[in-house]
Amino acid sequence: MSKSLADIKAEVWSHFQLKQRVYLATAEGDQPRVRPVTLLDLEEKFWIATSPRSAKARQILRNPNIEFCYPLTASCGNGYIRVSGIASVVRDADIIERIGNQIPFLTEHWTGTQDPNFCLIRITRVEIEYMEPGNMEAHTFIV
Secondary structure, X not given: OOOOHHHHXXXXXXXXXXXXXXXXXXXXXXXXXXXXXXXXXXXXXXXXXXXXXXXXXXXXXXXXXXXXXXXXXXXXXXXXXXXXXXXXXXOOHHHHHHHHOOOOOHHHHOOOOOOOOXXXXXXXXXXXXXXOOOOOOXXXXXX
């Protein structure tokens, strides 16, 4: 029996926790750049905390189209969640304060949300591709 779209979406969201390691792709000119980052799932939105001088922040300012891949493993095989979206550097001080103060590792890297070396990036979800571990068929949906 095949799963409904609602069941697939619920399954996808069940994989996300407050923080997880994903592989983020940005573009530098016509060259893709991929690196592991900590993705935060807060208030049903995706966020990345970084330095405003980081390569990923600079690349996002020039080209906001991003994609990340969240590998999933299980005893029955590997799968993934791949998200294509639009990334933007958050400028709203209230959002920076509210979201930033929920980041568990904030004070390990920055003095707080007002630290000039702290930058918050929001990812607006556009398209999600999900391959359930142990399954060879991917499901794609728009959010």
